[in-house]
Amino acid sequence: MQLTRAGFLVLLWLFVLAALRVVRSDLYAASGLRVAATGFRKNANKTGRGSKAPRQLVVTHGALTGTRISLDGRPIMIGRADDSTLVLDDDFASTRHARLSMRGTDWYVEDLGSTNGTYLDRDKVTAPLRVPLGVPIRIGKTVIELRS
């Protein structure tokens, strides 16, 4: 009697733990987090040691705040279009709003003829501008910046 009572409670908690396990492994599977995280760390070790090359793009304001995209040299498209690298869900952004691309070791931002413009810090982007680390780029209600 006592044994079955305790046994049932143990089983109940085993279920909880099993569910948590599913959730845990699933956390990584769903977002590719584990793969990305280890890959990123390897990168960091290789090129690290205080070099100031931008390695990721971070969204600091707007609906996607907290999103990070790691930079691998290929251009980053930003806009509402489905195939953009950073898909903005923002009424004030254009379908193809801006592009970040790498020339040499620097990243440049250019506006792709958006309705409301792209701003690097306070300046409207009219021609490709070099993007220093940590300087905000404003697109609609979204603000992004490059970080090392």
Next chain:
Amino acid sequence: MGSPVPAGEGTPVGRASSTSPGLKAPTRRGTELVMLAFAATLVTGALILVEANQEQELTMQIVYLGLAYLTLFALAHLAVRRWAPYADPAMLPCVALLNGLGLVMIHRLDLAVDDDKATRQVMWTAIALVLFVVALRFLPDHRTLAKYGYTFGLVGLVALVLPGVLPGFIAPPINGAKIWLNFGVFSIQPGEFAKILLMVFFAAFLVSKRDLFTVAGRQILGLDVPRARDLGPLLAAWAVSVSIMVLQRDLGSSLLFFGIVLVLLYVSTERAAWVVLGLVMFAGGAVVAWRLFTHVQTRVSNWIDPFATAQEDGYQIVQSLFGLGTGGIFGAGLGAGRPEIVPEASTDFITAAIGEELGFVGLAALLLIYLIFAMRGLRSALAVRDTFGKLLGGGLAFAVAFQVFIVVGGVTKLIPMTGITAPFLSYGGSSLLANYILVALLLRISAAARTPKTAPKPKVQQPAIADQHTVMVERPK
């Protein structure tokens, strides 16, 4: 930067998140099936314990019942496998376990008071699962719901207030609350369905009118306070929720409804001011209601000191507290307590019954299962790409968690007892049906969030962009 103009095209469509190509996301349906089998085993075990402790005859029939239960959920599982293969694997087993333990508990209470609620509840479960399958089948994309936002809102509002205004022979007051529609053979509680309908409406409404709530306002005491004229929707929600409290004498639904509205507003605008304002308004309304209406006064005095009227009004809550006290840490054992002493043990007070027989340890496990369910819902809402899905998913998951809080808070005398059902556990057809539809919607949203983008876009001109290898290192919090 001048005055911003919204740029082109209607609402943006979401898309499945595909962050790293080449990484095949597993559907994890197998895990779901294993977990369902585990849940079925637990439920069968619980049933055996109840029968043994109640000195019933132990026959093979119990095993058949357990198998029938597993079959029922296996069918639901197959439907998920077929129509939402990438849905979350943890949700359905959690729900299955809660529902199963609820059934066992209702059966156990039936044995004590010689009733036959369990059979009816099994029937309701079967109907609810059919509804669940139908919802999955005929709603391949949750975004279609957004198109019917206003219709759903109207229907939901009517359903919510209908029992309150209809005459007594169709909408009889039961235990003081006028929330039922009686159709002779069976009666339904339209408020449960209204909850979901109104959530769809609010999510759709907020997605299309979000700017209205974020653009204007000024800073007062560090809070972004919205303009007075933008308060309309909040005031409307407040009025509806207060009228439920007054007309239908249903405190729980009123609190639940208003909480959902507040959370959706907060999620869509990220402005804490809405929540603060809403809570102040609700507190004001509640105080006025407390002054004016005796049924509210009774609830409050039962909450503050149930022992003062332990044999009259406070009887239910006092017995519930005694039950929980008897259960203690490890509980009396399934079928070995006396949970039937609490009035309404199988509906509003089922958590008290479980707390008595499974103790703190068992009840805590149950609450954790609810938590896992809500957490998975919120996570799906975070991961899904379209704003409507985010809002709806967040709202649905929050609704379940908040409802559990209201019920368990009431039973344990943390907040005044309000009399709503514990999702999936309590006896009650409407609640079960509505909650299974809710699960179907959440699974649909989670499937949308987790489905990897399969065929690459047929755009040959821009291979560099289509093949873009980007890795999302961190998701938004």
